[in-house]
Amino acid sequence: MPVLEAEHVAKTYFGRRGEVRALDDVSLSIDKGRLFAFLGRNGAGKTTFIKIAATLLLPTAGVVRLFGEDVVRSPRAVRPHIAVVPQEGRPFFHLTPREHVEEYLRTRGASRESAVARSDEILHAMGLGPFADEPAFRLSGGVQQRTLVAMILATRAPFLFLDEPTLGMDPFARRQVWEVIRAATRGGSTVLLTTHYLDEAEQLSEELAVIEGGKLLYRGAAEQLKAKVGREVRLQFAGGFEDAELAPYGRVLHERDRTTLLTTRRAAAELTDRALGRGIAVSVGPVTLEEAFLELVGRGIEEDE
Amino acid sequence: MTARTQLNAAWRICYFNGLVPLGRQPLLTAAVFLTPFSFLFFLYVIAKPEFFPYGVVGGVLFTSLFTGNGMLNDCAYLRLERQLQPIFVASPVRPIAYLLGMALSELAFTIPALGLFLGILQLVHPLSAFSFLALLGVALVTWLMSTTLGFLISTFFRQLREIWPIGTLTFSTLSVLPPVFYPLSIIHAPYRWIAFLAPSTYSAVLADRAVGLSGAPDIAPGFLSDPFVELGVLVAITLLFALAAVYLARWREP
Ligand SMILES: Nc1ncnc2c1ncn2[C@@H]1O[C@H](COP(=O)(O)OP(=O)(O)O)[C@@H](O)[C@H]1O
Ligand SMILES: [Mg+2]
Numbered sequence: 001m002p003v004l005e006a007e008h009v010a011k012t013y014f015g016r017r018g019e020v021r022a023l024d025d026v027s028l029s030i031d032k033g034r035l036f037a038f039l040g041r042n043g044a045g046k047t048t049f050i051k052i053a054a055t056l057l058l059p060t061a062g063v064v065r066l067f068g069e070d071v072v073r074s075p076r077a078v079r080p081h082i083a084v085v086p087q088e089g090r091p092f093f094h095l096t097p098r099e100h101v102e103e104y105l106r107t108r109g110a111s112r113e114s115a116v117a118r119s120d121e122i123l124h125a126m127g128l129g130p131f132a133d134e135p136a137f138r139l140s141g142g143v144q145q146r147t148l149v150a151m152i153l154a155t156r157a158p159f160l161f162l163d164e165p166t167l168g169m170d171p172f173a174r175r176q177v178w179e180v181i182r183a184a185t186r187g188g189s190t191v192l193l194t195t196h197y198l199d200e201a202e203q204l205s206e207e208l209a210v211i212e213g214g215k216l217l218y219r220g221a222a223e224q225l226k227a228k229v230g231r232e233v234r235l236q237f238a239g240g241f242e243d244a245e246l247a248p249y250g251r252v253l254h255e256r257d258r259t260t261l262l263t264t265r266r267a268a269a270e271l272t273d274r275a276l277g278r279g280i281a282v283s284v285g286p287v288t289l290e291e292a293f294l295e296l297v298g299r300g301i302e303e304d305e
Numbered sequence: 306m307t308a309r310t311q312l313n314a315a316w317r318i319c320y321f322n323g324l325v326p327l328g329r330q331p332l333l334t335a336a337v338f339l340t341p342f343s344f345l346f347f348l349y350v351i352a353k354p355e356f357f358p359y360g361v362v363g364g365v366l367f368t369s370l371f372t373g374n375g376m377l378n379d380c381a382y383l384r385l386e387r388q389l390q391p392i393f394v395a396s397p398v399r400p401i402a403y404l405l406g407m408a409l410s411e412l413a414f415t416i417p418a419l420g421l422f423l424g425i426l427q428l429v430h431p432l433s434a435f436s437f438l439a440l441l442g443v444a445l446v447t448w449l450m451s452t453t454l455g456f457l458i459s460t461f462f463r464q465l466r467e468i469w470p471i472g473t474l475t476f477s478t479l480s481v482l483p484p485v486f487y488p489l490s491i492i493h494a495p496y497r498w499i500a501f502l503a504p505s506t507y508s509a510v511l512a513d514r515a516v517g518l519s520g521a522p523d524i525a526p527g528f529l530s531d532p533f534v535e536l537g538v539l540v541a542i543t544l545l546f547a548l549a550a551v552y553l554a555r556w557r558e559p
Pocket of ligand 1: 013014015020021022040041042043044045046047048049
C-alpha cells in the first residue's frame, strides 16, 4: 500500500535571475516500509522534491499525499508522522549529541524516560558513544552529520526523509548509518533518501528513481535500470580490439591500459567468444549502478544538447 | 499535540537553545549588555543628573526591545545556516510553540542585563513593589512585541547577509529615536505625536509612568495622555504582531 503518492508535481522558483524549473511533472508512489532512493546530479531537483513532500516548501503544481493526507492542504495532519534530515544541516553549536537526540524527542512530545532510552540506543548503534557528551562545536563534520541523522532516526517517525544523510562520513560511519536506516524500515518506517553515492543506493535501496533536470528518468529496481539502459555487463579486453569494432555494441571506455565495454548480456556472450577465438584475455563482470546511472543521465544530457 | 504538549515544546526549546548555551558560555550575554550600557554611560557623562534614571529605565526597555533583533538573527541563522528550523517544521511542533520557545531563549539571555539595570535603578531611584512589577510587566509586553516582530521578519529572507542590516535598522530605529533613553518632555509639545508613531514610545511612556518619572498626565498629546489608552495601544500592537507572526510568517517556504 502506498504511503506516499506524488502526482504531477512541479516546482518553479522565481528568482532574481529568472525562473528555474526545478521539478517537472514528477509522479511516483512509495509503499509502506520501503527504502526508496532518489538519484540525480547536483541541481537535479532531489532536495526540492523532499522539501515539498516534507511540508517545507509549496509546489507550483501537483499533489503529494502522505498517509492519504494532502501535504499542501493538511500539513498539520502530516507533520506528526514525519521527520527530516535536511541537506547540509548542522547541529546546535553548544549541545552534545546526547542532548540533541533527547531534546528533539522531548520537544516532539516523547517522555523523558523514553527519550533517554532511545537516545542511549541510537547513539550506541551509530557509533556516537565516544562523542555523546562533547559539545557539537568540538566535533568533526562527519560526527556532526551523524548527530543530525541520529536525532531524526530516533523519532521512529513513520516516514523519514533523509537528504544526503551520509555526506562527509567515512566508510565505517556510512555503514553504521546504513544499518540504522535498515533497522528503521524493519521497524515499519518508510524511508526516502537522496544520495550522491551510487554504491549507497545499490546497497540500501529496494527501489530507486533517477531524476535529471527536474524530470523522472527512471523508477524501479537497480538491476532493472542496468537492463533498461542495455548495460548489464562490463567486458575488459587486454588489447586486440579497435574501438570501431566495439562501439556498435555499447559504450567503450579506456581504463588504465585496458579497453572496457559496457554492453548487454547477449553481446557480451558473442564478444567473449570472439576474443577467446583470437586468443585475447577477457574478463567479464556486472556493471555497477554508477555505470548504469552515468549512461542513463548521460543520454538525457546529450539529448538536451 | 495538545496545548500542553506545545507549551512543553516551547519550554524545551527555551532550555536547549537558551539556558544550556547560557550556562556553557555566559559571555554570550555581553552582546546584550554592551550597547545599552554604553548609552547609559554616555548619558551619565554628558547629561544632567536628573536624566540618569530615564537612562536606566531606557536600559531596561532597550534590552527588551533588542530581544527582537536577537530573535531575528537567531531564527534566520537556525533556518538558513543550520537548517534546524526545518526539523521543527517537519514535526508535531506548531509555529507558535517554536516562536515562544525561541522568544523565551532570547529572554534568558537578557536576564543578567535586566538584573543589572533594575539593580542600578533601585540605587538611583528606589521603587515600590508595585512600580517594580509594573515596569517588569511593560518590559515583558515589549519583549513579546519585539520577538514576534523579529520572528515575522526573519521568515521572509533567503540570505543571512540581507537580514543583518534590516534587523539593526529596525530595532535601532525603535530604540534610539523614540524617547527610550530620554524623557518625552524633551520633544517640543507640538511634535510629540510623531514619537507615538513608534510602538516603543508606548513602552517608554508607560515604563516612565510605572516608576513615577514624568508622571504628569498631560505629558503626551491628546487622548494618548491616558495611561490606559497607552497600555491599550501597546497591547493591541503586540497582539497584532503576534497574530501576524502566527498567521503570516512563512513557516513553509513559498
Ligand atoms: N530557493 C531557490 N531559488 C531558486 N532556485 C532554486 C532554489 N532552490 C533550488 N533552486 C534550483 O532548483 C534546481 C534544483 O535544486 P535542488 O532541488 O536543490 O537539486 P538537488 O537536490 O538535486 O541538487 C537547481 O537548479 C537549483 O539551483
Ligand atoms: Mg540536494
